[in-house]
Amino acid sequence: xxxxxxxxxxxxxxxxxxxxxxxxxxxxxxxxxxxxxxxxxxxxxxxxxxxxxxxxxxxxxxxxxxxxxxxxxxxxxxxxxxxxxxxxxxxxxxxxxxxxxxxxxxxxxxxxxxxxxxxxxxxxxxxxxxxxxxxxxxxxxxxxxxxxxxxxxxxxxxxxxxxxxxxxxxxxxxxxxxxxxxxxxxxxxxxxxxxxxxxxxxxxxxxxxxxxxxxxxxxxxxxxxxxxxxxxxxxxxxxxxxxxxxxxxxxxxxxxxxxxxxxxxxxxxxxxxxxxxxxxxxxxxxxxxxxxxxxxxxxxxxxxxxxxxxxxxxxxxxxxxxxxxxxxxxxxxxxxxxxxxxxxxxxxxxxxxxxxxxxxxxxxxxxxxxxxxxxxxxxxxxxxxxxxxxxxxxxxxxxxxxxxxxxxxxxxxxxxxxxxxxxxxxxxxxxxxxxxxxxxxxxxxxxxxxxxxxxxxxxxxxxxxxxxxxxxxxxxxxxxxxxxxxxxxxxxxxxxxxxxxxxxxxxxxxxxxxxxxxxxxxxxxxxxxxxxxxxxxxxxxxxxxxxxxxxxxxxxxxxxxxxxxxxxxxxxxxxxxxxxxxxxxxxxxxxxxxxxxxxxxxxxxxxxxxxxxxxxxxxxxxxxxxxxxxxxxxxxxxxxxxxxxxxxxxxxxxxxxxxxxxxxxxxxxxxxxxxxxxxxxxxxxxxxxxxxxxxxxxxxxxxxxxxxxxxxxxxxxxxxxxxxxxx
Numbered sequence: 001x002x003x004x005x006x007x008x009x010x011x012x013x014x015x016x017x018x019x020x021x022x023x024x025x026x027x028x029x030x031x032x033x034x035x036x037x038x039x040x041x042x043x044x045x046x047x048x049x050x051x052x053x054x055x056x057x058x059x060x061x062x063x064x065x066x067x068x069x070x071x072x073x074x075x076x077x078x079x080x081x082x083x084x085x086x087x088x089x090x091x092x093x094x095x096x097x098x099x100x101x102x103x104x105x106x107x108x109x110x111x112x113x114x115x116x117x118x119x120x121x122x123x124x125x126x127x128x129x130x131x132x133x134x135x136x137x138x139x140x141x142x143x144x145x146x147x148x149x150x151x152x153x154x155x156x157x158x159x160x161x162x163x164x165x166x167x168x169x170x171x172x173x174x175x176x177x178x179x180x181x182x183x184x185x186x187x188x189x190x191x192x193x194x195x196x197x198x199x200x201x202x203x204x205x206x207x208x209x210x211x212x213x214x215x216x217x218x219x220x221x222x223x224x225x226x227x228x229x230x231x232x233x234x235x236x237x238x239x240x241x242x243x244x245x246x247x248x249x250x251x252x253x254x255x256x257x258x259x260x261x262x263x264x265x266x267x268x269x270x271x272x273x274x275x276x277x278x279x280x281x282x283x284x285x286x287x288x289x290x291x292x293x294x295x296x297x298x299x300x301x302x303x304x305x306x307x308x309x310x311x312x313x314x315x316x317x318x319x320x321x322x323x324x325x326x327x328x329x330x331x332x333x334x335x336x337x338x339x340x341x342x343x344x345x346x347x348x349x350x351x352x353x354x355x356x357x358x359x360x361x362x363x364x365x366x367x368x369x370x371x372x373x374x375x376x377x378x379x380x381x382x383x384x385x386x387x388x389x390x391x392x393x394x395x396x397x398x399x400x401x402x403x404x405x406x407x408x409x410x411x412x413x414x415x416x417x418x419x420x421x422x423x424x425x426x427x428x429x430x431x432x433x434x435x436x437x438x439x440x441x442x443x444x445x446x447x448x449x450x451x452x453x454x455x456x457x458x459x460x461x462x463x464x465x466x467x468x469x470x471x472x473x474x475x476x477x478x479x480x481x482x483x484x485x486x487x488x489x490x491x492x493x494x495x496x497x498x499x500x501x502x503x504x505x506x507x508x509x510x511x512x513x514x515x516x517x518x519x520x521x522x523x524x525x526x527x528x529x530x531x532x533x534x535x536x537x538x539x540x541x542x543x544x545x546x547x548x549x550x551x552x553x554x555x556x557x558x559x560x561x562x563x564x565x566x567x568x569x570x571x572x573x574x575x576x577x578x579x580x581x582x583x584x585x586x587x588x589x590x591x592x593x594x595x596x597x598x599x600x601x602x603x604x605x606x607x608x609x610x611x612x613x614x615x616x617x618x619x620x621x622x623x624x625x626x627x628x629x630x631x632x633x634x635x636x637x638x639x640x641x642x643x644x645x646x647x648x649x650x651x652x653x654x655x656x657x658x659x660x661x662x663x664x665x666x667x668x669x670x671x672x673x674x675x676x677x678x679x680x681x682x683x684x685x686x687x688x689x690x691x692x693x694x695x696x697x698x699x700x701x702x703x704x705x706x707x708x709x710x711x712x713x714x715x716x717x718x719x720x721x722x723x724x725x726x727x
Contacts, residue, residue, distance in 0.1 A: 106156025124152035158334030221251035245270035286315035311335025319353035404449030564605030600724035623661030631658035
């Protein structure tokens with residue numbers, strides 16, 4: 001038992017060891033399985049990574065190939081580009097320049113790369129400061145203020161190149177700026193074309209707007225020089241007397257001292273073919289000089305060289321194919337010929353010539369119009385023009401004076417001075433003239449602005465437009481009112497003078513006979529018995545002789561023998577002394593007197609003037625029926641030519657006698673002062689017809705005037721004008 005126990009114990013231990021080893025083996029197997037699984041996963045991951053890497057390598061090779069192709073393409077584009085392309089590093093050094101820079105500026109890429117300042121030195125001086133500011137701003141901010149800017153540069157041969165410049169920053173792989181690129185495009189052709197169009201437009205505008213030739217020439221010089229590279233412009237005109245081309249005007253850009261060049265230019269007179277202006281005059285064609293310094297036919301070479309002048313061109317100013325002058329322009333740059341510009345200025349030169357000819361014609365027309373206007377204004381006759389619609393288009397100063405309307409009141413309006421009863425006559429005259437007829441010295445009656453009438457002489461003729469069609473008329477109207485009044489007065493005076501001579505002779509003979517008759521009748525009546533019938537007849541005969549004596553006195557007054565005996569008197573007192581006895585014996589007649597206290601004294605024959613007043617009052621009384629009215633008015637007046645009265649200018653008193661009687665027919669008014677003319681019953685005491693003639697004769701001898709206004713059926717007013725004593 002004891003032995004069995006010893007034998008069993010090792011077996012159990014062995015079994016336990018085996019179990020332990022089995023467990024360890026199982027653990028090792030599990031760990032192996034885990035490691036195997038992880039190895040497999042890693043293998044799979046590595047296989048996936050390898051496949052991805054192979055894909056990336058393939059893609060990278062594709063990109064690398066594409067980049068190489070793109071770089072080749074870019075370099076090909078840059079090399080073949082017509083724009084000049086420059087690459088500049090952070091030190092402002094040109095590290096690359098494409099071949100186009102040589103075709104644009106004349107300098108090779110190597111010249112730009114070896115001398116980076118060359119790109120700034122070839123900038124035109126007008127733009128140097130602008131470029132410096134632009135570059136300084138970039139250096140400070142690394143930002144371009146403008147993506148595109150226009151500058152002018154100077155070609156290697158000296159001519160100007162207009163460029164458009166683009167700027168781009170260059171970045172490294174990390175995005176840092178390592179430099180910039182300049183792309184320069186040659187826009188010379190475009191700029192020159194724009195300049196030509198601009199100049200052409202502005203010159204045409206100047207020619208259409210300028211008032212005179214000098215103004216236009218100054219503006220044309222200015223616009224050509226200011227909008228191009230020309231710094232001096234000059235105009236020369238041909239002196240036909242000397243047959244030389246002489247300087248007229250010179251213009252220069254501000255801040256440019258041209259005193260020496262200008263002094264020489266003002267002294268030079270060009271013959272045909274000599275100098276730039278002379279060869280243009282001779283050929284009649286524009287001419288261009290690339291550089292005046294080396295030109296063999298340029299007379300001002302020395303002063304031009306001092307000023308740095310080089311390029312020049314000139315063109316003729318022509319009219320109808322004839323050269324009238326030359327315009328020349330100078331530049332400080334060497335300028336290659338611009339044939340398009342020369343062709344343009346050849347056309348412009350003809351337009352300027354036409355403008356000068358037109359302005360000369362306008363000046364001559366203006367001078368003629370001024371002379372005509374001066375003649376119209378100075379003319380004593382009214383000059384009026386009417387359009388086809390009968391509206392006034394011209395109204396002279398004489399028209400204002402004669403009719404009273406101002407120019408501003410009538411221009412563009414119908415004729416205002418036609419009386420209502422003369423409208424048909426006016427329409428007839430206008431129609432006749434607009435149909436081509438000319439009117440001459442037709443007597444008309446027209447109306448002033450104040451309503452008074454004016455007698456005028458009318459002459460009129462049609463006016464024609466550019467095509468020869470009648471489109472208006474001109475009327476010349478002479479105020480003949482004063483002349484007509486004077487003619488009437490002269491006629492009256494001549495008639496009265498002849499009758500006065502006859503009346504004077506009759507009055508003297510009649511007085512002699514009357515004295516014998518009256519003496520015998522008086523003696524016979526003295527020896528007759530008052531109770532006899534013969535006494536009564538002799539009394540009647542004596543009374544008739546007294547009446548005949550009064551008529552004889554009237555005839556003497558009317559004749560030359562009735563010259564007034566003048567003395568200073570007050571017309572007011574004479575009127576009162578005369579009218580009261582007449583009005584006291586008249587019933588149913590109202591009388592109104594208006595006699596101011598400041599009436600001028602007059603120098604008159606008191607008895608003759610009483611006779612005038614008495615005749616006028618009697619005339620008024622005889623013209624009225626019951627309930628009549630007489631107005632007697634006295635006023636101080638000043639007479640001038642505008643009053644159209646046959647009186648000397650000066651101060652007068654005007655005595656007016658007005659009645660509301662039957663009036664005087666218009667046809668009788670011109671004859672009212674004729675001797676023995678009367679509308680009353682002939683042979684009666686009322687109808688002797690000498691009263692108004694005697695009034696006229698008396699007033700005339702007092703250097704006065706008597707006039708009448710009357711409206712048939714309404715009223716009559718007589719006006720007596722007598723010179724004031726002071727006058």
